[in-house]
Amino acid sequence: MVKGFWKKLVMSRRDLDIGKQHTILALAPMADVTDAAFRRIIAKYGKPDVMFTEFVSCDGLCSAGRKKLLPILKYTEKERPIVAQVFGAKPENFYESAKIIKKLGFDGIDINMGCPDKKVLKQGAGAALINNPALAQEIIRQTKRGARNLPISIKTRIGYDKYDKKEFKKWLTALLEEKPAAIIIHGRTKKEMSLVPAHWDIIAEAVKIRNKFDNSKNRTLIIGNGDVQNLADAEEKAKETGVDGVMIGRAVFGNPWLFAENRPCQEPAKPVTMAGRLSILLEHAKLFEKINKGKKFDVMKKHFKSYVCDFPGAKELRIKLMACKNAKETEKILKNYHRL
Numbered sequence: 396m397v398k399g400f401w402k403k404l405v406m407s408r409r410d411l412d413i414g415k416q417h418t419i420l421a422l423a424p425m426a427d428v429t430d431a432a433f434r435r436i437i438a439k440y441g442k443p444d445v446m447f448t449e450f451v452s453c454d455g456l457c458s459a460g461r462k463k464l465l466p467i468l469k470y471t472e473k474e475r476p477i478v479a480q481v482f483g484a485k486p487e488n489f490y491e492s493a494k495i496i497k498k499l500g501f502d503g504i505d506i507n508m509g510c511p512d513k514k515v516l517k518q519g520a521g522a523a524l525i526n527n528p529a530l531a532q533e534i535i536r537q538t539k540r541g542a543r544n545l546p547i548s549i550k551t552r553i554g555y556d557k558y559d560k561k562e563f564k565k566w567l568t569a570l571l572e573e574k575p576a577a578i579i580i581h582g583r584t585k586k587e588m589s590l591v592p593a594h595w596d597i598i599a600e601a602v603k604i605r606n607k608f609d610n611s612k613n614r615t616l617i618i619g620n621g622d623v624q625n626l627a628d629a630e631e632k633a634k635e636t637g638v639d640g641v642m643i644g645r646a647v648f649g650n651p652w653l654f655a656e657n658r659p660c661q662e663p664a665k666p667v668t669m670a671g672r673l674s675i676l677l678e679h680a681k682l683f684e685k686i687n688k689g690k691k692f693d694v695m696k697k698h699f700k701s702y703v704c705d706f707p708g709a710k711e712l713r714i715k716l717m718a719c720k721n722a723k724e725t726e727k728i729l730k731n732y733h734r735l
Contacts, residue, residue, distance in 0.1 A: 396574040396613050399546035400476035400502045404444055405616070405639070418633040419640030420626070420654060421579070421618060422446045422647065424480040424505070424550070427694050431469040432683040436675065437647065438473045441655030444640070445476045450507050453483030453492040454518075461495075468499055469686065476502035478548065482510060484519035484530065486537040493541025503576070504542050506534060508551040511585045522585035525555045528569035535573040546576035550620075553597045554584040563597070564604055571608045575615055578605075579642055582621035589645075593621025599636035606637075618642050625653065649701020651675065669706045670733070676702040677729055680722040692721050708732075 397405060404419050422429060422437060424447035434446055448468060455464045470477045479501045481492050489506070496504055508531060510521030524531040538547050549570055553563055570578055580601050582593035598619040605617050620642035623629050629641040647653050652667055652675075667675075676698070683695045696717055703713040712732055719725045 397546075397576050397616055398613075399544070399576060400445065401546050401548075401576040401616060402613075404476075418630055418638075419616070419618065420444045420629060421640060421642040422654075423620060423642045423644030424448060424450055424507075425644055426450060427697070428648070430467070430683070430687060430694075431471075432679060432686045433651070433698075434474050434477075435471060435682060435686075436679050437651045437654065438471070439651075440675065441652040442473075443643070443654040445478060445502075446470075446474050447478045447480050447505055450480040450482050450510070453481050453488040454485065456481070456492045456495055457488045466687070468496070468501075470501075478503040478505045480505040480507055480550070481538075482507040482515060482520045484524070484534075486530070486533045489534050490537040490541040493538045493545070497542050497545055501545070503546045503548060504538060505548045505550055505579070506538060508549055508570075509581050509585070511552075511588050516585075522552055522555060525551065525566055525585065528566060532569055532573050535570070535575060539573075548577040548579060548618075549575050550579040550581070552581045552583060552585055553594060553601075556584065556586045558584055558594065558597060560600075563600075567601055567604050568608060571605060571615055577616040577618055577640075579618040579620055582619065595619065595621070595632055595636055598638060602637040616640060620644065649676075649698060649704070651679070672702055673729055673732075677722070677726055680725045684722040692719070 408417055408419060420443040422443045426449050429447065429449055448470070451464050451467045455461065468479055479496045481489065481504060483489060493504055507521055508524040512521065515521035516523045519527070535547060580598050582595055582598045583589065583591060602617050605615060609615065616639040618640040619632060619636060619638040623632060623641055623643045624646050629643060633641055643653065679698065680695055684692065699713055699716045703709050703716060715728050716725060719728065
């Protein structure tokens with residue numbers, strides 16, 4: 396059942412004038428990508444309707460090593476509404492984790508039921524829950540119990556090893572029976588990972604299943620995810636499938652201003668200049684180092700390829716940047732580049 400900030404987004408969407416955004420836009424949770432530093436950069440240059448943290452282990456949050464995980468759950472007021480994503484396979488730990496997350500002031504909790512990582516699957520978590528609907532339902536119930544009034548959402552996939560129409564309907568219905576505020580569907584199976592194009596036709600089927608299950612105003616929202624390139628693409632996919640919202644992930648790499656693009660019916664957004672892009676890269680690198688103390692700078696480097704591209708000399712500059720060990724070295728190289 397839609398509630399909390401999700402309900403507010405739905406209501407504001409209905410009230411918008413023709414020509415403005417009608418699709419809820421979400422920033423996808425991506426490990427070692429959408430950390431606190433990158434989310435702050437995105438919030439500054441092009442904020443979506445809702446942001447998600449990197450996922451965090453419920454088992455970890457309930458262990459003696461909890462303090463090591465809490466930095467993942469750092470956020471600022473400018474990121475609101477902000478949702479904490481969690482994963483695990485023990486209902487009792489979801490209950491305790493939900494209480495912690497509520498106390499931290501988050502706007503919602505998202506349960507990862509789609510991660511294809513082998514380490515996560517071995518725990519019976521992530522996409523493994525697709526094969527265990529009963530456990531998934533109990534996890535949702537316990538998360539709701541611990542979260543109290545916070546809205547709960549689920550992020551999942553269209554299948555485990557393969558897509559089966561009957562099995563997918565059974566899985567989606569099991570989730571709908573628990574009345575989460577939203578279900579985010581990545582249009583690929585666990586086995587497909589991100590190796591094939593996302594199946595938006597199956598996401599469209601999910602909307603039909605939801606509509607048949609519950610056609611009330613407070614029904615669970617369906618958010619589509621997979622291969623969305625920009626806001627125009629998001630709007631087109633929403634119109635074609637009937638989803639309530641679209642989640643964007645990889646397209647935001649090196650493009651934190653993506654959500655600031657004007658809507659399809661308005662004038663195209665002005666492209667960010669090369670100098671502007673490099674300036675934001677440096678700002679991002681400094682913020683990464685400041686916030687993520689103890690985290691290897693190599694994690695930041697995965698953004699370099701996306702920021703530094705599509706201009707003369709980009710490859711040569713990127714090679715130099717990949718050798719950097721910290722933000723200070725990054726700044727020195729960028730300053731020398733601007734002098735050329």
